[in-house]
Amino acid sequence: MTRAPVTGAFEALGDPVRRHVLELLAAGERPAGEIVAALQARAPISQPGVSQHLRVLRDAGLVTVRAEGSRRFYALDPDGLDAARAWLSGLVDPLAQFAQPLDALATEVARGRRTRPTTTGQPDRPAADGRRPA
């Protein structure tokens, strides 16, 4: 249920502003206000506009929110991001489904095993877009 549908993830990643938000969050969690300020420093955008983007990212399972007082701290959600990455890996080579764990291990080693033990979820297989025509 905490499942991140890759499908929605790529839709969310399609927007430059949202990618920018993710890059900001790569440096660590931030309250919405700071995100708004950071984005506005680069291009004119309203606070509600940013808020809406944040919602999309959250619905896509790419970020998480933590409420502290009146502020909402946003952070990257490794699960969602890994799911997307896994999908891409699965494209180039089906066997990469196997390589995934190794992949994660390599990353883990590289970072000195900073945080979580096994982020490696088993995401959806490459599959399944629901297409809706007219």
Next chain:
Amino acid sequence: MTRAPVTGAFEALGDPVRRHVLELLAAGERPAGEIVAALQARAPISQPGVSQHLRVLRDAGLVTVRAEGSRRFYALDPDGLDAARAWLSGLVDPLAQFAQPLDALATEVARGRRTRPTTTGQPDRPAADGRRPA
């Protein structure tokens, strides 16, 4: 110059139909006609519609085209896909830029070193969306 702008890649990945195309191509290169047929087997779409999607994928550097007689064979472009994957990796952990080569190695091993020697391109850093306001 053969550079694949990650930026455009994610835009291309945002569409379900295009993701479906990529999944088809994961099984190997195919002429446009087969792609059209395969997509139409799942949902009603016209030949020009598919052709346009293919163009977007090509412009994004996610697929390549090879002309053979009157047919155009499309295939996945590992460079573009790896670039996208690298961007995602860079998000979760900046050091993953290092992990990338290892990552590729793991994949290589898993597949039994089927094809190309070093696909591993050096993609763009996380950066830079051009925002266009009014």
Next chain:
DNA sequence: CTCCTCCATAAGCAGGAACTTATAGGTCGA
């Protein structure tokens, strides 16, 4: 040369995505 196949581009239209302003809901300090 003529026809047929395969694929791409052109043009036009419709639905949705992203932006805006306005407003409401919490939380904290005075």
Next chain:
DNA sequence: TCGACCTATAAGTTCCTGCTTATGGAGGAG
């Protein structure tokens, strides 16, 4: 309690994206 943040939602508009039909050009088969 009152007022000042901080953030989310509502409502409305605009523009972009994806779809369609129509058409053109290039490559074999006859």
